[in-house]
Amino acid sequence: MDWSDSPEQAKFRQEVRGFIQQKLPEPYRPKAGEATGEGEGFAGGWQADRKSEDPKRRATAQEWATALADKGWIAPAWPKEYGGAGLSTIEQFIYNQEMAEAAAPSVGGMGVSMLGPTLIVHGSPEQKKEHLSRILSGEVAWAQGYSEPGAGSDLASLQTRAVRDGDEYVINGQKIWTSGAHFADWLFALVRTDPQAPKHRGISFMIMDIKSPGLTVRPLINMGWEHGFNETFFEDVRVPAKNIVGEENRGWYVGMTLLDFERSGIAGAVSYRRGMGEMKEFLSGKGKSYRRQDWNTTRLELADRAIETEVLFNFAFRIVTIQNRGQVPNYEASVNKTFGSELHQRLSRTQSKAWGLYANVWDRTSKYAPMQAAHIHDYVGSVPHSIFSGSNEIQRNVIATRGLGLPRG
Amino acid sequence: MDLGLNEQQELLKNSAREFLENECPETHVREMEEDEKGYSPVLWQKMAEQGWHGLLVPEQYGGAGFDFVDQMVLVEELGRALVPGPYMSSVFGGAVPILEAGSEAQKQEFLPKIAAGEVIFSLALTEPSARFDEAGIQAQATVSGNDVTINGTKLFVPDAHVADYLIVAARSSKGVTLAIVPTKQAGVKSTVLQTIARDKQCEVVLNNAKGTLLGAEGAGWAALAPVIQKYTVAECAYLVGLAQMDFEIAVDYAKERVQFGRPIGSFQAIQHKCADMVTDVDGSRFIMYKAAWSIASGQPAGETSIAVNMAKAWCSEATRRVVAHGQQIHGGIGFTKDYKIQLFYRRQKRAELAFGDADFHRELVAQQLGL
Numbered sequence: 001m002d003w004s005d006s007p008e009q010a011k012f013r014q015e016v017r018g019f020i021q022q023k024l025p026e027p028y029r030p031k032a033g034e035a036t037g038e039g040e041g042f043a044g045g046w047q048a049d050r051k052s053e054d055p056k057r058r059a060t061a062q063e064w065a066t067a068l069a070d071k072g073w074i075a076p077a078w079p080k081e082y083g084g085a086g087l088s089t090i091e092q093f094i095y096n097q098e099m100a101e102a103a104a105p106s107v108g109g110m111g112v113s114m115l116g117p118t119l120i121v122h123g124s125p126e127q128k129k130e131h132l133s134r135i136l137s138g139e140v141a142w143a144q145g146y147s148e149p150g151a152g153s154d155l156a157s158l159q160t161r162a163v164r165d166g167d168e169y170v171i172n173g174q175k176i177w178t179s180g181a182h183f184a185d186w187l188f189a190l191v192r193t194d195p196q197a198p199k200h201r202g203i204s205f206m207i208m209d210i211k212s213p214g215l216t217v218r219p220l221i222n223m224g225w226e227h228g229f230n231e232t233f234f235e236d237v238r239v240p241a242k243n244i245v246g247e248e249n250r251g252w253y254v255g256m257t258l259l260d261f262e263r264s265g266i267a268g269a270v271s272y273r274r275g276m277g278e279m280k281e282f283l284s285g286k287g288k289s290y291r292r293q294d295w296n297t298t299r300l301e302l303a304d305r306a307i308e309t310e311v312l313f314n315f316a317f318r319i320v321t322i323q324n325r326g327q328v329p330n331y332e333a334s335v336n337k338t339f340g341s342e343l344h345q346r347l348s349r350t351q352s353k354a355w356g357l358y359a360n361v362w363d364r365t366s367k368y369a370p371m372q373a374a375h376i377h378d379y380v381g382s383v384p385h386s387i388f389s390g391s392n393e394i395q396r397n398v399i400a401t402r403g404l405g406l407p408r409g
Numbered sequence: 410m411d412l413g414l415n416e417q418q419e420l421l422k423n424s425a426r427e428f429l430e431n432e433c434p435e436t437h438v439r440e441m442e443e444d445e446k447g448y449s450p451v452l453w454q455k456m457a458e459q460g461w462h463g464l465l466v467p468e469q470y471g472g473a474g475f476d477f478v479d480q481m482v483l484v485e486e487l488g489r490a491l492v493p494g495p496y497m498s499s500v501f502g503g504a505v506p507i508l509e510a511g512s513e514a515q516k517q518e519f520l521p522k523i524a525a526g527e528v529i530f531s532l533a534l535t536e537p538s539a540r541f542d543e544a545g546i547q548a549q550a551t552v553s554g555n556d557v558t559i560n561g562t563k564l565f566v567p568d569a570h571v572a573d574y575l576i577v578a579a580r581s582s583k584g585v586t587l588a589i590v591p592t593k594q595a596g597v598k599s600t601v602l603q604t605i606a607r608d609k610q611c612e613v614v615l616n617n618a619k620g621t622l623l624g625a626e627g628a629g630w631a632a633l634a635p636v637i638q639k640y641t642v643a644e645c646a647y648l649v650g651l652a653q654m655d656f657e658i659a660v661d662y663a664k665e666r667v668q669f670g671r672p673i674g675s676f677q678a679i680q681h682k683c684a685d686m687v688t689d690v691d692g693s694r695f696i697m698y699k700a701a702w703s704i705a706s707g708q709p710a711g712e713t714s715i716a717v718n719m720a721k722a723w724c725s726e727a728t729r730r731v732v733a734h735g736q737q738i739h740g741g742i743g744f745t746k747d748y749k750i751q752l753f754y755r756r757q758k759r760a761e762l763a764f765g766d767a768d769f770h771r772e773l774v775a776q777q778l779g780l
């Protein structure tokens with residue numbers, strides 16, 4: 001058992017740190033006395049900057065993407081032959097950990113994390129050729145169309161219909177929670193190609209230009225008053241048949257492959273720890289004037305959150321241990337997701353509690369907002385974390401049945 | 410970076426589990442609850458032959474010279490099997506303080522005997538104030554040369570009634586002072602308390618009890634700091650093993666128990682409890698080993714200190730949640746004396762309280778975080 005880096009790991013960590021120190025654009029660097037926040041939020045991040053109306057934000061996004069691309073680090077996990085960095089799991093882990101330590105935004109979004117790896121495994125040579133390089137150059141951003149109003153946790157009951165018509169499919173239906181579709185150029189989606197087949201076996205994985213005629217992206221404003229996700233409507237959208245990834249009606253399994261990529265949750269653990277450090281700094285200075293008088297209970301709750309963050313770190317280290325030993329995590333990834341998201345919610349609750357009535361203030365620029373109202377924003381922003389990527393109820397089912405061998409209900 | 414066991418640890422774990430499944434079945438645990446001594450000298454000797462008593466003791470003193478993480482692997486198995494008796498007392502309350510504070514002569518005299526299981530030690534730390542800090546040490550020590558005379562009452566001393574020696578923390582004019590006190594003398598009177606875990610915690614009344622100095626006079630509290638750290642992490646390891654077994658028993662029960670025509674483990678209400686149990690057990694294991702690794706690898710003092718406090722704060726509460734779920738999943742049968750799950754529930758409380766529960770350690774964490 002060893003919580004420290006081997007000499008090679010330490011060397012790689014130094015390399016990542018040095019790179020960030022040199023190349024991370026100034027606007028992306030944490031400012032003293034300001035909260036960097038937990039996670040990148042829904043409406044923010046690199047993807048939003050890339051399409052921003054503000055030329056400075058666009059330039060910053062481009063600068064960072066170029067720096068990463070020059071280093072070959074846009075897609076740390078992809079094999080080298082596809083233009084990735086081909087990093088080992090432990091190197092990816094260190095890379096992700098250090099990027100999170102520096103609060104550096106990740107580049108490439110779902111193209112890098114989901115669509116690319118799927119194409120690498122299941123894509124045709126033409127699909128790989130057309131799309132992988134454009135993800136790596138930051139030229140094309142992707143959004144995911146899986147959920148539907150009637151297909152959430154029970155995703156396989158999705159109804160969006162694709163009917164073959166010559167060399168094309170004609171798509172009709174609706175997707176929901178399409179995060180970042182308003183920044184995206186292309187969409188990957190699960191659609192039903194055989195309504196007669198058992199529900200998991202009539203689904204296909206399809207990719208399409210988001211500007212296709214008949215495809216409409218409509219904003220869905222979240223309870224934090226942000227535009228992060230959307231509703232996406234399909235009215236006779238025509239997609240070339242060659243845009244199926246993998247075999248027709250095997251899309252469920254194609255889609256599931258990508259869910260097996262790195263889920264250690266290390267970025268979350270890092271940001272929670274960093275957030276607590278920032279809060280402590282603030283409390284020892286001007287933050288005192290916002291702090292509730294009767295704060296001992298909150299103080300001890302904060303200690304609990306720090307302890308729980310350690311537990312989350314260890315859960316992340318466990319995942320990378322398993323992968324580094326050449327094994328595949330089983331229920332462990334679900335433990336990370338469940339524990340991490342619930343910790344996120346507890347943490348933001350505890351942090352905002354420290355400010356008493358000042359926790360009301362939502363306006364980040366108000367002089368009455370402690371730490372730019374970061375904690376109360378996070379209190380709202382963390383709500384969906386126990387819901388997306390497989391609700392925590394589904395995750396617990398997975399732990400119990402797949403992990404512990406309990407009979408399915 | 411790697412959170413798995415190495416080959417030697419795997420071997421130790423597997424051989425310990427096999428040994429204890431044979432030698433320390435549930436019937437033995439139950440017998441020892443009613444036994445006056447609370448342990449079996451036969452099993453005690455067999456454990457010594459396995460090399461367990463001296464696992465941490467360097468080879469030059471008759472031990473096996475394993476490191477502290479290895480030792481925790483073994484303690485986890487002891488917790489799993491609920492091994493009754495003075496193992497923890499003798500190793501962490503005897504061998505460890507002597508290793509930390511003993512003179513060369515004391516190490517040569519006592520460590521080989523502890524390793525061989527020939528003598529039993531225990532640490533007499535707490536008093537009726539039930540405090541874990543330096544101010545809690547109020548028993549009086551009078552030092553003359555190497556000799557120490559002690560007066561006072563130590564409370565919640567494990568296994569004092571069967572110990573050959575106590576390591577007593579008392580206070581002289583120079584501060585907290587440690588002494589090795591033989592129990593077979595008129596000035597030492599141990600009375601066993603009836604406890605929730607049916608372990609053997611004692612009131613020890615010291616009336617002009619004679620002992621010899623362990624470490625320098627007045628240097629006792631500093632000498633105890635690493636001892637208390639190790640003992641605390643060992644209690645965490647015991648809790649991890651105990652909670653792991655409780656959880657496994659509960660999951661097995663959920664697979665077998667049928668209601669409404671199906672195993673109750675097919676109901677989500679039960680499944681989600683089981684998912685929370687494994688999360689708590691695994692979380693306890695890693696935070697415990699992180700603290701053990703900090704100690705074994707000599708991480709900076711501040712980091713080790715907070716790692717230990719975090720481990721005990723977490724393990725104390727997480728394992729309590731586990732055994733509570735274990736009871737709930739079992740329903741009525743779990744509340745009977747005959748059914749095994751309650752053995753774990755009652756013993757969890759002892760280890761939860763030992764060296765401070767979550768409230769105690771959480772406060773220390775807050776202080777060290779600068780909150």
